[in-house]
Amino acid sequence: MTKLIYQNAFLYVAFLALSLIACGQKKENKTPQNQDSSTVTIFKTPDEWKKILNKDQFGVLRNKETEAPYTGKLLYNKEQGVYKCAGCGSELFTDEMKFDSHCGWPSFDKEIAGGKIKKVEDHSNGMNRTEIVCAKCGGHLGHLFDDGPTATGMRYCVNSLSLNFEKTEKVVQQQYDTITLGGGCYWCVEAIYEMLDGVKSVESGFSGGKVANPSYREVCMGTTGHAEVVQIVFDTKKTSLDEILKVFFTVHDPTTLNRQSADVGEQYRSVILYRNAAQQKTATDIINQLNKEKVYDQPVVTAVQPFKVFYKAEDDHQDYYNANKSNGYCKMVIQPKIEKFEKLFKDRLKKN
């Protein structure tokens, strides 16, 4: 038992020592950079390199020296951005690939794909290591080890001096987003979204057809190709497309083709009209999920299509439910849906 502990302790110390040597060994080998013509596309003489690199960068990139551990300016950098070769600007790593290895040099668990980094066997200083080199300019970057702690198992141990970091500006999340949904009679759908916290505006109208500026009467005849839709503008800080669609799939029946209860016709079809790939993905993911978990007895028939144009319906069709609460249709059809929504989303109603 005691022996085993000593053995383990010895192995640990040996490992620590090795890993320090691994990166930290200052390379005395001054052979000129082997510029392999199969990948290198930037050729410069040492004097030309000296014009664009400072002395320390030149030492590392062109003479394969190693910066002292814990001295590199990028060691603790955690900003979002891209790490580029300090010699030629080739993009090698991103912030998402960087991890804290406690070895004293910036470490990455993978590289940007595309053969931008070349691996070269390195038997210098009595060690067998894999040197990593910028494929474009032949600049020495550091070494690659297979002792990484992440899923890739790799540790790219790179000199800060070999890299330039370019910060990416954070994409400011757009505060308002817009989605257009057809879930049968728009009076119902509009009334419900008016109540959801984070919804800025809801308009009833028509979309997905072939006639410009259709009237309600024309759409009702079922010949314009349009669906009754609502156009929802929502605050992405208060709600999300995910939630908007959860409401959508709660308050209408997405399994009946061109029909919601007694309302029959193409104009009552279930449809999500997306404006970008992210919206398309969110919609498709939810539908796949609903089908997979068999939330409905029948498969979801909701169409997911690119948005083209929205025609707002006549004024007397806007906010119809609130203006006509005593109307039979409102009482019979809309009110039960609203009650269902209020029950299921009671924490998400507008507070006024």
Ligand SMILES: [Zn+2]
């Ligand atoms: Zn380079």
